[in-house]
Structures are given as C-alpha cells and as structure tokens.
Amino acid sequence: LPALSRRYVLCEVVSEDPRCRQCIEDRALGLAVKDAIARVHGDYGLACCSISFAVKYLNAYTGTVLLRCRKDSYRLLCSALPFVRYLESRAQRYPCFLNTLHVGGTIRTCQKFLIQYNRTQLLRLLQNCTNEEERQCVQKSLLSCSLTEEQAQSEDEEEDDGTE
Helix, strand or coil, X not given: CCCCCEEEEEEEEECCCHHHHHHCCHHHHHHHHHHHHHHHHHHHHHHHHHCCCEEEEEECCCCEEEEEEEHHHHHHHHHHHHHCCEEEECCEEEECEEEEXXXXXXXXXXXXXXXXXXXXXXXXXHHCCCCXXXXXXXXXXXXXXXXXXXXXXXXXXXXXCCCC
16 A cells, blocks of 8 residues: 655744643644634535644644645645634633645655744844844844754654655
C-alpha cells in the first residue's frame, strides 16, 4: 500500500485577548476547525476533511498551529479556516481567527518555512525599534531564549512522499 498523500497547514492563532493563547488546547482547536468546515461545506466537506484530519502541533505560547489533512481535501480545509471566529476553553469563548501561513507536503517543509518566517518577523521587530535601548532589549530577550531538540523523529515525516 502506498503512503497516503497528506498536506500540512501551518497557521497562527491571532487574538487580541491574551488569555486566548494560554487556554487553547488541540482538542478545542480541532473542534472549532471541524465546526467551521461543517458550516461552510456541509456534511460532505466535513466527511472529506475528517478522514485524516489532526492537529499535529500546537504551541499555545506562540499561537503556532500545524494541521494535517489529506492532499485531496486541503483546499476545503483552507477555505473554511477564515470562518473560525472563536476558540472555546473551560466554558469560555475567546474571539480569534486563524491566519494561514503555509501549506506543505511534510512537517519538515513547514518547520523550514516557520524558521524563515520568524526570522523575518524578528528583523521587522528590530527595524521598528525607535532607539538603541529598545533594540538592545529585543536582542537581550532573544539571546535569553533556549531551544531543546527532540531526539525522536515524527513518523509522519517518514510516511509522506514529500511532493507539494
């Protein structure tokens, strides 16, 4: 059996309410996306998108989300994302929207895009500093960040055919 062809949709959760990002969970996000698909495309669209749909990654701190779906239904998914208007968590509704950043054939291509996107955002942040003190504050906060790399590779990267 050949591996299923999949697409990974990289999004960011945009909200004016700072509590929104802190409270989101992958289950609530998945339900909000499925609800939007059902409202926009009906039962047929929901069935098509649900077959391989999953929230593969969610970083509540940065608001970064990685969604997985089948290759033949990613357009249905992407067209429904603008209709996600809020996320629900602990009986609270937080108004927000999902900004689609990238669609890729593998998790790795989405990671590469995200690194480049974040670099561009940081450069913009540094360029918008009005004085040297602000600039040094931004640089200091960047240098204080640390990343830890997971040793285990995702099975999804090995399964995908890598076509875009």
